[in-house]
Amino acid sequence: xxxxxxxxxxxxxxxxxxxxxxxxxxxERIAAHDHQVHAHTSVCAESAxxxxxxxDAEIAAGRxxxxxxxxxxxxxxxxxxxxxxxxxxxxxxxxxxxxxxxAAWARLRAAGGxxxxxxxxxxxxxxxxxxxxxxxxxRNPWNLDHFTGGSSSGAGAGVAxxxxxxxxxxxxxxxxxxxxxxxxxAGLKPTLGLVPTDGVFPLSPTQDHVGPLAWTVNDxxxxxxxxxxxxxxRRLSTDITGLRIGVASRWHDHDMMISDDTxxxxxxxxxxxxxxxxxxxxxxxxxxxEFHAAAMPVVLHEAYAIYGADLRQEATKFSALFRDRxxxxxxxGDADYQAALRLRGRLTARMRxxxxxxxxxxxxxxxxxxxxxxxxxxxxxxxNATTMPPPDVxxxxxxxxxxxxxxxxxxxxxxLIGAHGAEAKLLSAGTAxxxxxxxxxRRPVLVA
Amino acid sequence: xxxxxxxPPADDTAEQLRALGVRLPETEQxxxxxxxxxxxxxxxxxxxxx
Numbered sequence: 001x002x003x004x005x006x007x008x009x010x011x012x013x014x015x016x017x018x019x020x021x022x023x024x025x026x027x028e029r030i031a032a033h034d035h036q037v038h039a040h041t042s043v044c045a046e047s048a049x050x051x052x053x054x055x056d057a058e059i060a061a062g063r064x065x066x067x068x069x070x071x072x073x074x075x076x077x078x079x080x081x082x083x084x085x086x087x088x089x090x091x092x093x094x095x096x097x098x099x100x101x102x103a104a105w106a107r108l109r110a111a112g113g114x115x116x117x118x119x120x121x122x123x124x125x126x127x128x129x130x131x132x133x134x135x136x137x138x139r140n141p142w143n144l145d146h147f148t149g150g151s152s153s154g155a156g157a158g159v160a161x162x163x164x165x166x167x168x169x170x171x172x173x174x175x176x177x178x179x180x181x182x183x184x185x186a187g188l189k190p191t192l193g194l195v196p197t198d199g200v201f202p203l204s205p206t207q208d209h210v211g212p213l214a215w216t217v218n219d220x221x222x223x224x225x226x227x228x229x230x231x232x233x234r235r236l237s238t239d240i241t242g243l244r245i246g247v248a249s250r251w252h253d254h255d256m257m258i259s260d261d262t263x264x265x266x267x268x269x270x271x272x273x274x275x276x277x278x279x280x281x282x283x284x285x286x287x288x289x290e291f292h293a294a295a296m297p298v299v300l301h302e303a304y305a306i307y308g309a310d311l312r313q314e315a316t317k318f319s320a321l322f323r324d325r326x327x328x329x330x331x332x333g334d335a336d337y338q339a340a341l342r343l344r345g346r347l348t349a350r351m352r353x354x355x356x357x358x359x360x361x362x363x364x365x366x367x368x369x370x371x372x373x374x375x376x377x378x379x380x381x382x383x384n385a386t387t388m389p390p391p392d393v394x395x396x397x398x399x400x401x402x403x404x405x406x407x408x409x410x411x412x413x414x415x416l417i418g419a420h421g422a423e424a425k426l427l428s429a430g431t432a433x434x435x436x437x438x439x440x441x442r443r444p445v446l447v448a
Numbered sequence: 449x450x451x452x453x454x455x456p457p458a459d460d461t462a463e464q465l466r467a468l469g470v471r472l473p474e475t476e477q478x479x480x481x482x483x484x485x486x487x488x489x490x491x492x493x494x495x496x497x498x
Contacts, residue, residue, distance in 0.1 A: 293494045296487065297491060316471075324479050325483070327470065328484060330464070330465075336495065342498075343494055343497045378479060382487060
């Protein structure tokens with residue numbers, strides 16, 4: 001059994017667990033199962049083993065760097081890693097080997113994190129799940145016929161499968177929280193700007209976020225601290241007595257379709273929060289479609305500004321999903337883009353007001369359990385507004401975590417949204433919930 | 449204030465893509481034209497913003 005980060009680090013520090021053994025355990029699982037899961041675009045077996053040996057020697061010599069020292073991690077393949085290919089999941093960047101680490105990965109590496117592999121991604125964080133890319137799409141470890149969510153698809157699958165203890169993903173319209181939801185793990189989109197995006201292939205630079213995915217909410221806190229230089233994990237408390245949990249009922253009861261299973265799990269989770277002493281209150285929030293109207297023109301306009309030249313040069317070198325989505329950006333004019341930015345500003349101000357009435361805001365994350373992999377439509381994100389873009393639009397932190405399973409054994413989830421910079425409250429609430437519920441005891445079973 | 453929705457855009461997507469220099473099969477141009485119609489709903493909405 002692969003331990004959590006919180007379980008591993010005290011044992012790595014006192015020498016009862018060796019980084020070499022931990023890395024080998026992850027690599028053995030990858031060797032046994034990644035041909036089914038496709039979580040990686042590349043696996044760094046040799047360098048990971050070397051790093052693990054160096055880590056064990058360093059710790060034995062009394063130079064323990066902190067809780068991430070010796071922890072095997074995966075990095076989404078749009079995040080640059082020095083001397084390790086970073087492809088963006090695209091033919092356009094096959095063979096691209098950066099000289100430098102992305103800023104956030106440099107921090108994790110300096111904290112002692114060990115790169116186990118590069119995680120599969122939708123092409124440049126938008127084009128997927130696609131079958132016409134150099135890498136087959138990642139599959140959901142809970143049922144290999146099902147979608148992982150995206151675009152941090154390999155991160156969700158890799159953490160759930162026990163290929164690593166945590167991962168770095170990116171989130172522009174839900175790309176951390178979606179895979180975390182479908183894969184039954186935890187994912188945190190931090191406050192805009194808290195984690196640097198330098199060295200990350202951009203999609204929508206004013207809305208791109210970098211953040212962690214891990215088996216538990218608590219592990220997300222350790223990873224956040226490594227990426228952001230914050231001190232959140234040590235300040236978490238599972239005593240959430242008096243915490244004001246606002247419920248954005250309008251979003252999940254009216255504006256967005258969610259399954260009966262997801263609704264039941266959400267309401268059961270809110271009861272757990274009440275039993276833990278939190279004060280659950282209804283909150284009035286802006287219509288979900290307003291956030292969607294703000295997000296869509298901005299993301300498409302900015303993505304087309306970045307990738308338009310390559311699309312005009314050789315569109316068919318991209319996956320059909322990527323080009324069919326990004327080319328819509330050619331039809332978003334400057335006036336519409338500016339209007340969307342103004343709407344974003346108004347919504348951000350409105351949500352700052354909302355957050356004066358609660359500490360965290362609760363709603364659904366994905367509206368259902370994971371669908372079958374082949375059933376995802378090109379423009380699924382255009383048809384209906386969902387609850388994931390709002391915190392990307394406003395820059396608020398947002399956390400998704402597992403709230404149970406449906407009858408088919410697929411994970412269900414919910415989302416908590418915090419005030420800007422209030423990651424500690426979000427992560428405390430999530431950690432308290434996980435400690436009071438049984439869902440972290442169940443792992444996907446992969447058969448070789 | 450509510451504003452009248454825009455009329456459905458004339459389907460000049462293929463022409464526009466050609467003008468941009470983007471070369472794609474007709475079937476795919478039709479897919480993008482469909483996406484453009486879906487996008488229009490959100491653009492109509494954002495155009496209400498003062």
